[in-house]
Amino acid sequence: MRDVAEFYKVFSDEARLKIVWLLCHQSELCVCDIMGVLKMTQSKASRHLGTLKRAGLVRDRKEGLWSYYALAPGVEAPWLRAQLELLRQKLCERTDAAALLMQLHGWLSAKARGMPCRTDANQTSDKPNSTTSVSHGA
Amino acid sequence: MRDVAEFYKVFSDEARLKIVWLLCHQSELCVCDIMGVLKMTQSKASRHLGTLKRAGLVRDRKEGLWSYYALAPGVEAPWLRAQLELLRQKLCERTDAAALLMQLHGWLSAKARGMPCRTDANQTSDKPNSTTSVSHGA
DNA sequence: TGCCTAAATTCGTTTATCCGGATATATGCA
DNA sequence: TGCATATATCCGGATAAACGAATTTAGGCA
Numbered sequence: 001m002r003d004v005a006e007f008y009k010v011f012s013d014e015a016r017l018k019i020v021w022l023l024c025h026q027s028e029l030c031v032c033d034i035m036g037v038l039k040m041t042q043s044k045a046s047r048h049l050g051t052l053k054r055a056g057l058v059r060d061r062k063e064g065l066w067s068y069y070a071l072a073p074g075v076e077a078p079w080l081r082a083q084l085e086l087l088r089q090k091l092c093e094r095t096d097a098a099a100l101l102m103q104l105h106g107w108l109s110a111k112a113r114g115m116p117c118r119t120d121a122n123q124t125s126d127k128p129n130s131t132t133s134v135s136h137g138a
Numbered sequence: 139m140r141d142v143a144e145f146y147k148v149f150s151d152e153a154r155l156k157i158v159w160l161l162c163h164q165s166e167l168c169v170c171d172i173m174g175v176l177k178m179t180q181s182k183a184s185r186h187l188g189t190l191k192r193a194g195l196v197r198d199r200k201e202g203l204w205s206y207y208a209l210a211p212g213v214e215a216p217w218l219r220a221q222l223e224l225l226r227q228k229l230c231e232r233t234d235a236a237a238l239l240m241q242l243h244g245w246l247s248a249k250a251r252g253m254p255c256r257t258d259a260n261q262t263s264d265k266p267n268s269t270t271s272v273s274h275g276a
Numbered sequence: 277t278g279c280c281t282a283a284a285t286t287c288g289t290t291t292a293t294c295c296g297g298a299t300a301t302a303t304g305c306a
Numbered sequence: 307t308g309c310a311t312a313t314a315t316c317c318g319g320a321t322a323a324a325c326g327a328a329t330t331t332a333g334g335c336a
Contacts, residue, residue, distance in 0.1 A: 001234050002152050004225075009150035013324085014143040021139075031283060041326060046284055048324095065282045065333055079228055086220055087142075096139050119282055151294085169313060179296060184314055186294095203303050203312045257312055278336090285330070292323070300315070306308090 010055045011087070015040060016048050020071075021097055022104055023058065024088055028068045032117040037100070037107045042119050148193045149225070153178060154186045158209075159229055160242055161196065162222070166206045170255040175238070175245045180257050 011017060018038050022029060029037075034045045049069055052058040057080070059072040075084055091097035111117075149155060156176050160167060167175075172183045187207055190196040195218075197210040213222055229235040 001155055001229070001232060004228055004232075005150055005152040005155050008146045008155075012143055012147035012150045014140050015324090017139055017143050017146075042283070043285085043326060043328095044324085046282095050284075062283095062333090067283060079224065082224055086217065086224070090142055090217055091139070094139060094142075117282075153294090180313070181296060181298095181315085182294085184312095188314075200303095200313095205313060255312075280333105280335085282333085283331085285328105287328080288326105290323100290325075292321100294321080295319085296317105298315105298317080301313085303311085303313105305310085 007055070007083075010051060010057065011083075013048070013051075015044065016052060017087070017091075018100060019045075019048055019052065019069075020057065020084075020087065021091055021100060023069065023071050024084070025101055026104060026108070028061070028070045030066045030068050030117075032066075032119050033107060033111070034069075035119065036117075037103050145193070145221075148189060148195065149221075151186070151189075153182065154190055155225070155229075156238060157183075157186055157190065157207075158195065158222075158225065159235055159238060161207065161209050162226055163239055164242060164246070166199070166208045168204045168206050168255075170204075170257050171245060171249070172207075173257065174255075175241050 011020075015038070019034060022034065022037060031042065031045050031049065034040070034049070035042055038045070049058060049060070049067075053060060053069075053072075056072055056074045058069050061068045061070070071084075075081060149158075153176070157172055160172065160175060164171075169180065169183050169187065172178070172187070173180055176183070187196060187198070187205075191198060191207075191210075194210055194212045196207050199206045199208070209222075213219060
């Protein structure tokens with residue numbers, strides 16, 4: 001039963017929940033996308049992605065310098081799929097989760113019009129001020 | 139989203155999972171039942187029950203010296219109900235979870251034929267030897 | 277080759293969690 | 307009242323998580 005507890009432990013961290021939430025809505029994201037959208041340090045993003053990968057919830061694909069992460073095929077197994085669906089259902093009713101999706105879309109469209117990644121900059125903190133964000137073009 | 143993570147954290151401990159599993163199969167159990175069946179110290183049983191209660195998953199009813207615990211009415215809310223059902227489903231396929239139910243039934247029938255509780259004895263450890271158990275009558 | 281950069285890992289620190297033993301609280305009974 | 311008992315809570319101590327900064331690893335390109 002330890003491994004069942006282990007599963008819940010993976011979901012017991014807010015940062016990991018946010019990453020999974022993003023990956024439920026965008027098939028692939030690289031580490032710097034996650035850093036940018038969730039405003040977390042590179043070390044934190046990579047660490048949690050590693051945890052999710054070791055748990056079999058996420059897979060990665062290397063392309064040049066970038067690592068693209070996506071939900072693992074294993075999450076199609078019935079029980080995991082149900083868990084993920086339940087999580088999605090719960091987060092759908094949350095404004096903070098919705099805000100994350102806004103951030104995600106802002107980030108992706110900024111990226112689409114040529115914004116570079118820069119993993120070294122903007123490492124200030126988790127919550128510098130909530131409106132720093134993308135501010136692309138406009 | 140923190141509180142969602144908090145929910146998973148409650149389920150991320152094997153001892154709490156076991157307690158919930160027992161309460162899925164027996165409507166009410168007192169602390170000493172849980173100590174006896176799961177072979178844990180009184181402090182540990184009470185602590186985890188407190189955690190489950192604070193999370194709203196469990197309720198308690200005092201009767202004289204005893205505290206009887208049961209799943210809280212709140213677990214009938216759709217999302218929690220679904221989570222609990224998923225947990226039950228996962229544990230149903232596990233031999234270790236099944237073994238716990240055997241222990242539970244052994245304990246309850248021993249109790250039914252008059253076995254006293256004794257919270258102070260049998261505090262040796264989590265796993266002294268897996269066959270200590272009830273050994274009623276036979 | 278040497279530099280730039282994305283991502284992973286290591287390091288030392290801080291914080292959270294879990295534990296058993298001891299103690300406190302409260303009920304039942306003589 | 308005083309003692310026995312069931313449970314809750316407190317108290318260090320041990321272990322595990324999580325963190326940011328720094329470093330390492332490795333691909334792309336001049």
